[in-house]
Amino acid sequence: MIENNKVVIFLMGPTCCGKTSLAMDIHNSINSQIISVDSSLVYKKMNIGTAKPTINELKKYPHKLVDIKYPNECYSVADFYSDALREIKQAFLSNKVPLLVGGTMLYYKILLEGLINLPKKNVNLSKRITLCAKNNRILLHKKLSKIDPCSASKININDIYRLSRALEVYYTSGKKKSSFFKKKRFKYTVLQFVIVPIEKKFLYNRIFYRLQKMINLGFEKEVYELFKNNVLHVKSQAMNCIGYSQMWNFINEKITYDQMFNEIFFLTKKLVKKQMTWIRSWKNLNFLYFENNKKSKDKIFKILKNFKKNS
Structure with missing residues (x-):
């Protein structure tokens, strides 16, 4: 209101x-x-x-x-x-x-x-995923496309931060990032x-x-x-x-x-x-x-x- x-x-x-x-x-x-x-x-x-x-x-x-x-x-x-x-x-x-x-x-x-009311950031997991993304972002983007095609379609393959965060949310919560609702x-x-x-x-x-x-x-x-x-x-x-x-x-x-x-x-x-x-x-x-x-x-x-x- x-x-x-x-x-x-x-x-x-x-x-x-x-x-x-x-x-x-x-x-x-x-x-x-x-x-x-x-x-x-x-x-x-x-x-x-x-x-x-x-x-x-x-x-x-x-x-x-x-x-x-x-x-x-x-x-x-x-x-x-x-x-x-x-x-x-x-x-x-x-x-x-x-x-x-x-x-x-x-x-x-x-x-x-x-x-979006996402799970709290998992710093250690985020660092590991980010490191992987820097070495092979194409592979991780494909993985995200299978897990959460809605989020993947909105993330540029070179956007390491958003790519890593979407995967981190999934591995932390078991839910797709796109399934969370906005405040x-x-x-x-x-x-x-x-x-x-x-x-x-x-x-x-x-x-x-x-x-x-x-x-x-x-x-x-x-x-x-x-x-x-x-x-x-x-x-x-x-x-x-x-x-x-x-x-x-x-x-x-x-x-x-x-x-x-x-x-x-x-x-x-x-x-x-x-x-x-x-x-x-x-x-x-x-x-x-x-x-x-x-x-x-x-x-x-x-x-x-x-x-x-x-x-």
Whole structure:
């Protein structure tokens, strides 16, 4: 059942489009609780490479679901789902407007549509299956097709994580992953906003200069210290964050500086394209103004005011 008197704001958009800056501006004007929707910002000590808000910014504008895991720990979609619902509920109890900000589109989708109530993850079994998948994903995909053809038809043969998880669910529970039901849909009214540039080249320029800034701020040292102190290692889930494996390869002289820079830049542009694909398929979006926080704020507050007036 929808609780019509409670509204949650989604502030979405591709990486480097100014979501965090706008969220801070919004927070200055309304009693909000910023909740991060970013799979990279959950990790402690990974600050520069994830473009995390600075320590001073986080003090002035507290973000929930930032710095909640160490890089050698796992953080799943299910973890986010339960964590985000808890923080949204707590925001309402504190008479604050939940302001969800980030570019991990899958997280938003899970919140809106619910999460399949799967068995708890079996870490040891998952590691064994994942190792097998890396060595022979074709064979395992065929096996899943026999066990659970519905799930197999939705999983790309190169998607090792989802392939392994589907098999792990079956071997853990004896049931097909596709047989599990989703939890309840999101019970709050959502106002969804998105920032997108008119032309991609403007965003790509921002990404290029942000990457230069990261390196100047000491991204290389950050990665070196993480490995040196055993906070991060090559098999960590956190290594999926763009830039960290590339920088580690550069540190170990496996690739040149130019190769490292270009790979990170290319992967970030690839991420933008993926995010934009999500956005193009999204419904009920209110588009905001790229690089114009004042106009964006005015539009958000106007829609928010109309919602409160009619609720």
